[in-house]
Amino acid sequence: MKLSIPRFWREKAAHYRLIGTRCKSCGRISYPPKPLCPYCGSRETEEAELPRRGRVLSYTVIYTVPDGFRKYAPLVLGLIELENGVRVVAPLTDVMPEEVRTGMGVEAVLRRVQEDGEHGVIYYGVKFRPTMEY
Amino acid sequence: MKLSIPRFWREKAAHYRLIGTRCKSCGRISYPPKPLCPYCGSRETEEAELPRRGRVLSYTVIYTVPDGFRKYAPLVLGLIELENGVRVVAPLTDVMPEEVRTGMGVEAVLRRVQEDGEHGVIYYGVKFRPTMEY
């Protein structure tokens, strides 16, 4: 695998705490975070922590996974709309593939995402699990 | 590593038996083999087995090797001019780095070139060793 430690170290606030960028000009939030606002082009952006709850806007169950993800197959991937309307692509966890439904309430948790077999490094990131009320 | 078995299977005649391409128009030989003649552009080419003996035109001792070659380091790499003037880049073997000299006579032998650790595949190819008369 070609995971790089400095790279994921740089990104870890975004992955661990769902940090995006808010545009000071148009107010829109980007996740993934971006140096400039992709919507209005403004250079004035600031970090913004996203809400950790949302609902499933779409989902898929991936049976043919990329190298390095065999142990997570089948991988349930969600397109989540957070409470403030920002969208996040992330795996769903603590749920059986056949139980997932569009509209289901979910919340963000920190989970192991992949491992670098050669160097023994474990990478963590955000996954979403069903909320109690679903 | 990203070695592909079909790929090196396709190329093995070239690697194992030093097969290049001879241009039927200008007579020049290419190694690596090429679909068309790189010198005159002719489409009429045929396989040509190269002589296995030549001399060292230049050489280097590589201390910082690419991933996958650590066990061969330091790697002695030669630029060999074969008896018919065709040049080949290949490792030198059966010789100490400090013994290599420009002009030294060498001959081609088949040797282990690299291994695919993950899948256990061993790749062979041509290396050159000093001839008796050097």
Place this chain on the structure above:
Amino acid sequence: MRWLAVRRVYVVGVGMTSIGRHYKRGMRDLFAEAALQAIDDVRGEKPQALVVGNMLSSSMGEQDGLGALLADSVGLRGIPAFKVEAACGSGGAAFFAGYNLVASGMFDVVLVAGVEKMTEHVTSTVTRALAQAADAEYELFYGASFTGLNALLMRYYMEKYGVSREEMAAWPVLMHENASQNPFAQLRFKITVEQVLNAMVVADPITLLDSSPMGDGAAAVVIASEEVARKLSDTPVRVAGLGLATDSVDLSTRLELDDLAAARLAAEKAYRMAGIEARDVDVVEVHDAFTITGVLSVEALGFAEKGEAARLVAEGRFRPGDRPEVNLSGGLKARGHPVGATGVYQVAEIAMQLRGDFPGVKAGNAEIGVAENIGGHGATISVVVLRR
């Protein structure tokens, strides 16, 4: 932005290999077959420059510098050459770059080629390499395959517009029907809606028969300035319009998930430059890497309203004899999708349709044709308008 028609550019020669699992043939061989066909098609005229579209050679093949490598492999050592990469949209982007080399007046005859070797590695390795078309840090990092990301779009589209799985399946069925006549196609057999629904699930709801197959292939076109086009071909096809546009690489920050905004933008530019509207198009090759990609493309190019394309296909639209005729080659779905080469296949196919010598299902007296090529799940999209 100004669209000076400084210099007209023509497609004057085409060449392509069959698409398939060419285990015995390397990238150089496939490229040489397509390139030499295209050069023969212009009476042996030597191209003055080469632009190569390719996606996977850097990540899977450990070979960079394809421009020089491939020029040298067909006896063109010395000519200017470089590679263009825009993921699965590399071929169309290469055509865009090549067009400008001629339009600028710097060259009269340029070879644009696309080449891809996809079958050297096991599926999971290719799956990982293809996922490089998505966001490495926020999509691939989480194990999202490229098929998985498109599956998110497919479900979203079906639920938003109330389109059934059966209706969606009409797309691949039509594609296989068209491909069955195309001697270059990878999948030359017909399929049924039931087979699509019952095929192996790759990423729910996308089945194997919603997906383009993995194949090796190369395609090439020779383009030329007006001054020389007539000398090189009796049937030059004019590049009447050209557009390239982008969108986010990540799915999350798209303005609308079911809209290929970059395709709309690129088509708008290309149509305006050509002085046409969507209804003027006779024949089109769209980028149906997956069923959903084809459906969204037909809508973004202006051939159907949003949410309607899949149903229209199920009702029998876009078949041979309709207008526009869509993917007479069989599309990525069944002609095949050697990723970085696909955009060049499409331009070559449309040129052949307008010349009248496409060897598969022929367009009926087509005058205006369009090729649309996508990189990523909508990130880089090129639209080319060709005119007889």
Place this chain on the structure above:
Amino acid sequence: MRWLAVRRVYVVGVGMTSIGRHYKRGMRDLFAEAALQAIDDVRGEKPQALVVGNMLSSSMGEQDGLGALLADSVGLRGIPAFKVEAACGSGGAAFFAGYNLVASGMFDVVLVAGVEKMTEHVTSTVTRALAQAADAEYELFYGASFTGLNALLMRYYMEKYGVSREEMAAWPVLMHENASQNPFAQLRFKITVEQVLNAMVVADPITLLDSSPMGDGAAAVVIASEEVARKLSDTPVRVAGLGLATDSVDLSTRLELDDLAAARLAAEKAYRMAGIEARDVDVVEVHDAFTITGVLSVEALGFAEKGEAARLVAEGRFRPGDRPEVNLSGGLKARGHPVGATGVYQVAEIAMQLRGDFPGVKAGNAEIGVAENIGGHGATISVVVLRR
């Protein structure tokens, strides 16, 4: 081939990051810094298209589709964008492609950028990725590092022309001297001949001090048509000549080992287009990835006879104040060599020298400048002539 001067093209804006081990900064950040500087330099004018030069993102960074990705990252979502790859010559090839986008009349303002992240991985991994600039099947397959292949050339050159190791070492000594004044350079310290000779051997006879360092960086230039150039800049610099040429990717089939044939070819085209000869050049940035590469470049560009460049440097030629002044930036050797970005750094540096605002060693009243960028060990070479 015809060199119609259809439309004049100018470099109107420049931007660059310092080169170094930017562990805390990703590719998007580095690109944004350089791109925004260049855009500020043209009074905030929004580029209509983007061409990106990059080598390693596909092979090491698992990220393709950089055109769209980087356009989006600086608020330019939507504009046409693609990546050009020609190994370490990607930046120069991207400039060549971008030039034609303006020269064709399709665009008035285009951003050409180069970006590279080299320090994310361990040395052996980067060494393998860089070796993709050579022939994967006949060079990398045998463990040949890129440095190793250049070492074969260096020994061959030294023995053929009887050049000593000490004479060769004059090159890096001069480069470090120049770089010590350049705030963007990676290695801003002076070295001695002895230090070069006694440095760690990477691939004999190449030592660490004969080699460009591994660094991250991004550079950008805004180019524009004549119509708008004066509105965007008070000091537009004209792209007077441009050449791109190729040679074999493998070393074995080169006609002459000690001749950068592609540099000669590209320079010939660029000089002819600009109406100049080598002796007219005031200031030049050549591609000295290794000492031998710099030496061969100076010869191929016509500033020295074959076999003489190293000795001339040792005798004091090509220093600040001489003509031409060579690598006032410090060159790849000491300014640094973020591979796919280097060609854009060079063009930006030459443009600044002609404008008079380069922040390091300044050229003395230069009117004509040249940038030479190499992909592979001589496979793809671009030469740009800029004129005040």
